[in-house]
Amino acid sequence: MKKILFLLIAVSIVGCKKLEKKADTVSKPIVQLHQLVGGAIFVKKLEVFSQDTTYTGQTKQFTDTYYVISHPKGNLMWDAGLPEQLVMETAFDEPSGVYAIKRPDSLGNQLKSIGYKIEDFKYFAMSHSHFDHTGHANLMKHATWIVQENEYNANVGDSVKIKNAAVTALKKVQKITGDYDVFGDGTVVIKYTPGHTIGHQSLYVEVAGLEKPVLLTGDLYHFEENRANKGVPSFNYDAEETLKSMEKFEAFAKEKNAEVIIQHSPIAFKKLEELLKNKRK
Ligand SMILES: [Zn+2]
Numbered sequence: 001m002k003k004i005l006f007l008l009i010a011v012s013i014v015g016c017k018k019l020e021k022k023a024d025t026v027s028k029p030i031v032q033l034h035q036l037v038g039g040a041i042f043v044k045k046l047e048v049f050s051q052d053t054t055y056t057g058q059t060k061q062f063t064d065t066y067y068v069i070s071h072p073k074g075n076l077m078w079d080a081g082l083p084e085q086l087v088m089e090t091a092f093d094e095p096s097g098v099y100a101i102k103r104p105d106s107l108g109n110q111l112k113s114i115g116y117k118i119e120d121f122k123y124f125a126m127s128h129s130h131f132d133h134t135g136h137a138n139l140m141k142h143a144t145w146i147v148q149e150n151e152y153n154a155n156v157g158d159s160v161k162i163k164n165a166a167v168t169a170l171k172k173v174q175k176i177t178g179d180y181d182v183f184g185d186g187t188v189v190i191k192y193t194p195g196h197t198i199g200h201q202s203l204y205v206e207v208a209g210l211e212k213p214v215l216l217t218g219d220l221y222h223f224e225e226n227r228a229n230k231g232v233p234s235f236n237y238d239a240e241e242t243l244k245s246m247e248k249f250e251a252f253a254k255e256k257n258a259e260v261i262i263q264h265s266p267i268a269f270k271k272l273e274e275l276l277k278n279k280r281k
Pocket of ligand 1: 130132219
């Protein structure tokens with residue numbers, strides 16, 4: 001009898017410990033991340049991605065990803081790929097002669113493939129307002145567009161004569177200045193990393209079941225070498241500001257021990273795909 005009683009007590013203690021542990025994990029919101037391919041970009045003149053002649057004569061294949069982040073308080077879409085008009089077989093040679101571009105499928109179809117609809121998003125944010133990140137932005141008009149105030153002003157502000165048509169349908173706007181904790185619990189944080197454009201930003205996400213948090217670069221870097229060499233594209237808004245942002249970004253990545261994902265890199269795409277496939281259930 002004594003033995004049984006002891007066993008019962010032991011079991012209940014273990015049980016309590018288990019519950020405590022469970023309560024601990026439950027208190028963290030379950031954040032999920034999906035990556036989708038909003039385009040393929042063949043760079044015919046890689047030299048535009050440096051301030052000098054480092055890449056003259058070279059070419060490179062970029063991917064062009066966008067992301068779905070689900071949080072118990074709502075879904076966020078990050079970036080918007082290339083425009084849907086570019087869903088075509090053969091890549092389009094855009095007029096500058098630098099890029100050949102195409103998009104694999106429409107937003108609606110791509111979201112359907114992961115069980116989402118366009119209307120499922122409470123928030124929408126982009127790293128910046130270049131054409132390869134604003135592609136389907138106007139379709140996100142029911143969501144609140146979270147944007148740096150200076151980026152907003154430079155694209156669709158009152159003083160802008162020719163507004164950026166790619167974002168004019170977005171009327172629900174939340175302007176921010178600097179870093180911004182989207183859901184107020186530290187799991188999804190927009191990091192202000194200006195330089196590529198005036199109000200460029202990156203995204204930090206604590207994905208449930210992943211060892212490390214994920215840090216999406218936006219276009220702070222375009223490929224691995226660019227990150228290693230702190231290469232600044234010739235077309236950046238402000239080179240000095242970009243270098244400062246890189247420093248801030250790297251310090252933050254180190255502090256959080258984050259997995260840095262370069263959004264245009266096919267290598268990073270594969271890496272994140274693997275991590276998401278193998279994450280703890
Ligand atoms: Zn880009």
